[in-house]
Amino acid sequence: MTRFKILGPLELESRGGEALRRGPKVARLLGLLLVRANQTVGVDTLMDELWDGEPPTTALKTIRTHVYHLRGALERSCGADTARRVLLTRGPGYRMDLAPEELDLFAFQQLVGQAQVLWTEHRHDEVVDRADQALSLWRGPVLSDVRPGRVLAGHVARLTETYTRARELRVDSALRLGLHREVLPELRDLVSVYPLHEGFHARLIDALSRSGRRGEALSAFRAARDTLHDQLGLEPSEELCRLQHAILTGASGAPSASRGSVN
Secondary structure, eight states, X not given: OOEEEOSSSXXXXXXXXXXXXXXXXXXXXXXXXXXXXXXXXXXXXXXHHHHTTOOOTTHHHHHHXXXXXXXXXXXXXXXXXXXXXXXXXXSSEEEEOOOGGGBHHHHHHHHHHHHHHHHHTTOHHHHHHHHHHHHHTOOSSTTTTSOOOHHHHHHHHHHHHHHHHHHHHHHHHHHHTTOTTTTHHHHHHHHHHOTTOHHHHHHHHHHHHHTTOHHHHHHHHHHHHHHHHHHHOOOOOHHHHHHHHHHHHTOTTOOOTTTTOOO
């Protein structure tokens, strides 16, 4: 069984058991081929990734050398037959040809997609389950031990957004299920990681209020207001102000910050 992992440090699990040794350029090339798995990546794109748009005259030869070394590393790690099967030359480019079970990214994307569909169907228990499964595959920042060029960095940013969306789906579904106290630790973490995300601030304030912790909810509002003002020069959104007003007045049926928050 061969399985590549990119949702964290770059890893290869194989029966051979030998670690996938590679230099920084080879690692960057492999990382790009993996985030674009089952698609041909042209040599122009590889040049852009490896040399940020300023390739040397020897760029094509150097890429071929990197691919040669990558094939050798794959042969040592998972055998010659597997290496020939998964790393293909296609016209003026290369392709990693992988089955669904051979790359953690495939399962992650499928589970997040399922959670998104279930959200639209209001099947919130199942959303939490799918999102939990997806997030269990996440071992840290994508390709955290690979220094990306500008092409790979764009893909990493896109996948990080998908990870954030999975956390958002899980939290919003838990709130719809009335699990306000249960999601407080995750909401505090999300506010810490994304201090400029007003939606996460609103969810935290609302969950605290609905958990009977009005004082903490008001403190969370002030923290959000100060962060937005100090870092962006902005005042709190209308949604945040409505939440503050509902807490101060003790209004019943305060607006839920989670309502309609996931697109």
